[in-house]
Structure formats: C-alpha cells, structure tokens
Amino acid sequence: MPIRTFAQFEKGSAIFYGGEEIRGQFVTTTSEKLSVNSIYILLEGEANVMPYENASSPMEYGTQRYLSERLDYSNATELSPGTYNYAFNFTAQLTCPSSCVSPCGKIFYHVVLVIDRSWRSDHVYKEAIQLIQPTNLNLLQEAKIPIESEHIKSLCCWPFSSGPANLTLTIPFGGFVPGQKISCTVCIDNQSVGNDLQNVQLCLKQIMSFGSTRSIAKPREREKTLASCVLTESVKRLSKRLIRATLVVPPVPPTSIDAIGRIIKVRYSIGISMQYGFCLNWNIDTPIIIGTEPLIQSIQNPTEGCTATAPIAETD
Numbered sequence: 339m340p341i342r343t344f345a346q347f348e349k350g351s352a353i354f355y356g357g358e359e360i361r362g363q364f365v366t367t368t369s370e371k372l373s374v375n376s377i378y379i380l381l382e383g384e385a386n387v388m389p390y391e392n393a394s395s396p397m398e399y400g401t402q403r404y405l406s407e408r409l410d411y412s413n414a415t416e417l418s419p420g421t422y423n424y425a426f427n428f429t430a431q432l433t434c435p436s437s438c439v440s441p442c443g444k445i446f447y448h449v450v451l452v453i454d455r456s457w458r459s460d461h462v463y464k465e466a467i468q469l470i471q472p473t474n475l476n477l478l479q480e481a482k483i484p485i486e487s488e489h490i491k492s493l494c495c496w497p498f499s500s501g502p503a504n505l506t507l508t509i510p511f512g513g514f515v516p517g518q519k520i521s522c523t524v525c526i527d528n529q530s531v532g533n534d535l536q537n538v539q540l541c542l543k544q545i546m547s548f549g550s551t552r553s554i555a556k557p558r559e560r561e562k563t564l565a566s567c568v569l570t571e572s573v574k575r576l577s578k579r580l581i582r583a584t585l586v587v588p589p590v591p592p593t594s595i596d597a598i599g600r601i602i603k604v605r606y607s608i609g610i611s612m613q614y615g616f617c618l619n620w621n622i623d624t625p626i627i628i629g630t631e632p633l634i635q636s637i638q639n640p641t642e643g644c645t646a647t648a649p650i651a652e653t654d
Contacts, residue, residue, distance in 0.1 A: 340370045343451055345465035352467040355630070356432040360467065363425040364451040372417040373456040381407040381428040383447035383469065385435070385602045387548045400550030400601045404434045405447065417453075424451060435600060436471045436591035442548045442560050443602050473592040473629035475636075481513025482633060487624045493530040493614050501529030501576075505622065507610060511636050513627035518636065519584045520626070522608065524569055527578045530614075535573040538612040541566035542585045543623065547603040557601075564588050569610075593627045 348361035360381065383405035411424050426449060438445050447469045453461040475481040487507045504527040514520055520542065528535050542565045549557035565585045573579045585608070594603040607623040614620060 340368055341461050342367045343463040354430060354467060354469055356430050356434050356469065356471045358430065360428045360430060363423050365421065365423055367421045368417055369419055371419060374415060374417055375454040375456055377411045377453050379409040379411055379424060379426045380450040381405055382450060383434060385445045387443035387550055387601050402551060402601050430469055434469055434471060435594065437468045438591045438604060440546050440560055445602055470630060471592060473595060474631040475513040475629040475633045478513060478627060481511065481627045483512050485509040485512050485624060489622050491620055493533040501531060503528045503530055503535060507624055511633055513629055513633060514587050515629050515632045516587045516589045518587050518632060520587065522583050524581045526573045528573045528575055530575050533614040534575050536613040537571065538569040538573060539566060540569050540583050541609045543607045543609050544590060545605050549601045551601060564590065587628060590628060592629050
C-alpha cells in the first residue's frame with residue numbers, strides 16, 4: 339500500500355475521561371510522492387440509533403452529535419516518500435456521554451487523520467477511543483442513601499383467598515462503581531397458604547433506552563443482565579427466609595445523569611425474580627446508580643447500612 343497510518347496515544351491507551359486531554363500522534367508512511375490539498379485531524383463523537391420497524395412502535399434512525407473539532411495540520415502541496423508524524427491535542431467536554439455499544443445503537447468517538455489528495459480519493463484513517471463521562475457519587479445525594487425496598491404481593495387467584503408474600507431488599511448505598519461488590523440482604527416472608535416461591539434469583543441489570551430526534555414514538559428499551567445468582571431454590575409457604583448475597587459490578591458505562599434530550603440513555607437496577615403457582619413470575623426492580631468515583635463511606639465502611647444481622651435462616 340502506498341500509505342500506511344497508525345495512531346499512538348501519549349497515555350498508552352485509548353480510554354479517556356471527559357475533561358481529560360486527548361494527546362497523541364498519527365504516524366504515516368508513504369512509499370510514493372503524493373500531491374495533497376490539505377492535511378487535518380478531527381475529533382468526532384456521536385450517537386446513532388438503528389432504524390426499527392414495528393407496527394405498534396415505529397422507530398426512525400436517529401443521530402446526535404457531541405463532538406466535532408478540527409485541527410488543520412499542514413497546507414503542504416506535496417509529500418515525498420517517507421514517514422511523517424502528525425501530533426494532536428484535544429480536550430473532551432465533561433458533558434459528553436460515555437461510549438456504549440448495543441445492537442440497537444451506540445455512542446462512539448474517534449480521532450481521524452485526513453489527507454486530502456489531489457485528483458484521488460482522500461486517505462482517511464480513524465482510530466476509535468473510549469470516552470467515559472465522570473460521575474462522582476459523592477456529589478449525588480441519592481447515591482449516599484441506603485436502599486430499603488419493600489414489596490407485597492397477593493399470590494392467590496380469585497375467588498380463593500391467601501396470605502401475601504412480603505419481600506424486603508436492603509442495600510447499604512444507592513451508588514457503586516465498577517469493581518465494587520453490591521451487598522444485598524433479602525428478606526422473604528411467604529404467608530401464602532397455597533404457593534411456594536421457587537427459583538428466587540438476584541441480578542444486576544443494565545437498561546438502555548433508544549429514542550430519535552425525528553420521531554415522537556416512545557423510546558424502546560433493551561435490557562441486559564450483567565451479573566446474577568440464585569438466592570434460594572424455594573421459600574416454602576408460611577415460612578420466612580433471610581438471605582445475603584453479593585453482585586460484582588463489571589466494567590460498564592456510568593448511569594446517564596442529566597440526560598434530558600439524549601437519544602441513548604443508560605440506567606441500572608437490582609432485580610429479584612421468582613416463580614409461584616402455575617409458572618407465574620414475580621419480578622421486582624430497584625434502581626441504583628453506577629458511577630466512576632466511589633463513595634468515601636463505601637470504601638471506609640463497605641457494609642455500613644446493612645441493618646439485617648441474622649444468618650441465613652428459615653422459620654415457620
């Protein structure tokens with residue numbers, strides 16, 4: 339090939355936080371003389387939502403641009419055979435949303451070297467970068483508050499009567515960062531006289547929302563399970579169980595904060611699911627926040643806020 343190009347980043351990786359300088363260079367080698375009009379470097383970032391056809395919820399293709407910066411590097415009219423270095427230094431805005439990818443859409447960023455050649459197609463080389471929007475959990479009040487979520491459900495079918503099932507989920511904090519363990523305490527009081535609760539599972543979910551600036555259709559959502567575990571095989575009728583479990587947060591983009599107007603949004607929840615009766619499901623979701631900087635108290639007292647202290651037990 340007459341032209342070969344690759345990118346080098348000063349920090350050694352292509353992962354950056356909003357507000358951080360994106361420093362590096364393109365190294366281009368040409369084996370023949372080139373006539374050029376201009377040479378420039380771009381920093382681009384945008385969100386794309388794929389088109390989706392459905393009679394009940396049609397969705398048009400959507401796009402939203404977050405970054406478009408240009409650095410004019412050279413007005414040379416000719417490049418002799420050899421190797422050339424083109425340095426760049428950009429700063430990503432703090433408000434830029436984090437990179438993410440889904441079959442329904444993606445948010446992506448890249449730096450681009452363009453050699454505008456005379457009488458020939460341009461030489462364009464793109465290098466993808468991963469951008470993470472900083473989210474300091476210490477600045478979010480809702481992330482500091484312990485979660486205690488209570489749910490009551492009647493497991494009977496009319497006209498038969500039965501006692502309710504009472505579920506309480508306790509989490510020490512409302513916000514976590516990738517790599518941290520989410521300590522969950524689940525108390526299930528099954529007062530139903532006719533139904534056992536089967537296959538009780540705990541999971542961490544990622545929910546991505548996809549909209550369009552061209553359509554008023556309701557945004558569609560895509561749900562993904564990031565981590566899960568089986569809490570217990572069953573909770574017998576007229577019995578009570580207290581169960582503790584942990585879920586590890588994998589490397590994921592942070593929760594979309596102040597994301598009004600964005601066509602792609604990300605949120606997270608702790609889900610509990612179980613079965614009862616004739617293959618009926620009971621699903622519960624409790625929102626949590628994923629950030630990039632952990633709570634100070636979660637580092638100092640990782641289990642603070644868990645009020646349940648009893649061991650795993652079953653009572654009649």
